[in-house]
Amino acid sequence: MDQAREFLEACRDKHVLVVPHTDVDGLSSGVLMLRALQSLGARPTARLPGKGEDVHHPGFLERLGASSTEALVVLDMGSRAEPLLPGVPTLVVDHHASEVFPPGAQVLTAYGHEPVANTSLLTYTLTSSFIVPGPLEWLAVLGTVADLGADAPMPFLRDALRRAKRSSITEAVALLNAARRSSRFAAPLAMQVLLRAGSATDIAEGRVPGVDALRDCRLEVQREVARCAKTPPRFAGNLALLLFSSEAQVHPLVAMRWVQRLPDHIVVAANTGYLPGRVNFVLRSREPVDLLALLRGLDLPPMGGSFAHGHSRATGGSLPPADFLRLMDALGFRGLSDRDLDRRGVAPG
Numbered sequence: 607m608d609q610a611r612e613f614l615e616a617c618r619d620k621h622v623l624v625v626p627h628t629d630v631d632g633l634s635s636g637v638l639m640l641r642a643l644q645s646l647g648a649r650p651t652a653r654l655p656g657k658g659e660d661v662h663h664p665g666f667l668e669r670l671g672a673s674s675t676e677a678l679v680v681l682d683m684g685s686r687a688e689p690l691l692p693g694v695p696t697l698v699v700d701h702h703a704s705e706v707f708p709p710g711a712q713v714l715t716a717y718g719h720e721p722v723a724n725t726s727l728l729t730y731t732l733t734s735s736f737i738v739p740g741p742l743e744w745l746a747v748l749g750t751v752a753d754l755g756a757d758a759p760m761p762f763l764r765d766a767l768r769r770a771k772r773s774s775i776t777e778a779v780a781l782l783n784a785a786r787r788s789s790r791f792a793a794p795l796a797m798q799v800l801l802r803a804g805s806a807t808d809i810a811e812g813r814v815p816g817v818d819a820l821r822d823c824r825l826e827v828q829r830e831v832a833r834c835a836k837t838p839p840r841f842a843g844n845l846a847l848l849l850f851s852s853e854a855q856v857h858p859l860v861a862m863r864w865v866q867r868l869p870d871h872i873v874v875a876a877n878t879g880y881l882p883g884r885v886n887f888v889l890r891s892r893e894p895v896d897l898l899a900l901l902r903g904l905d906l907p908p909m910g911g912s913f914a915h916g917h918s919r920a921t922g923g924s925l926p927p928a929d930f931l932r933l934m935d936a937l938g939f940r941g942l943s944d945r946d947l948d949r950r951g952v953a954p955g
């Protein structure tokens with residue numbers, strides 16, 4: 607923590623790129639970090655990964671590298687042992703399970719420290735000596751509730767949740783989360799709304815511009831989840847495959863619904879419409895099955911795309927259709943063809 611504070615103090619007068627994950631925990635961490643760097647006299651700019659990208663995505667790294675920056679702060683993005691911007695001083699703040707980190711980066715992680723604090727809480731603690739903390743506490747609450755729930759065992763949460771108004775926090779989390787799930791991928795709008803708001807109630811009650819569009823995103827996502835969850839499952843042993851096409855990021859939500867309906871099954875929810883040339887999928891199960899071990903234990907040739915990241919209870923990937931078919935075959939779903947993976951966008955089919 608002390609070294610991370612020194613890193614931020616050394617950013618004074620410098621141009622700093624702040625790169626948060628696009629979920630609520632990431633975005634609220636991003637706003638806290640921007641405020642802290644501004645009050646330290648740095649010149650921070652937020653940069654969000656695009657639809658289907660993370661910080662290690664080559665296209666995103668290329669865009670980051672194109673702007674001459676003197677420091678990089680990466681928030682809530684998980685960690686891999688791959689370089690980010692070589693030669694640029696980098697701070698990673700995170701809580702995802704990882705033993706490996708980008709070479710040369712300084713890392714502040716809550717992983718391994720029970721109860722594991724989410725990134726916005728960690729960032730709030732990190733930056734509290736550089737900001738007037740009270741008025742920004744709701745941002746720490748927002749990320750905590752989004753990632754860990756309103757009953758998370760974090761000592762600060764009960765009182766802070768009362769101060770921020772529990773119902774406003776829940777509503778704001780739902781609206782902000784819908785942004786990145788929408789087919790428009792409105793995460794930048796969610797970030798703008800967070801920057802304009804002075805409280806969760808500002809967002810919940812639509813007192814700042816942009817909330818109307820977030821409500822549209824939520825309606826779209828609800829509609830798409832309802833449509834895609836009507837897909838009839840295919841079965842292979844204790845696995846159930848839901849195969850559908852939506853430009854919205856509904857596959858995790860569809861999987862959650864089907865896990866309730868099929869509590870004894872491992873549910874694979876696969877979306878052929880999320881990204882061109884890709885099948886994005888998640889695995890979920892109500893039983894304590896190590897899903898990561900299941901995927902990694904298959905005898906598969908090297909796969910294009912990303913695959914089997916995440917953790918034992920929630921994993922998935924993003925694969926070219928041919929590789930996805932190989933994976934399904936290995937899991938026991940025989941006879942699927944290219945045509946089953948047609949991209950049909952949001953149109954029902």
Ligand SMILES: [Mn+2]
Binds near residue numbers: 631632682701724753
């Ligand atoms: Mn998080």
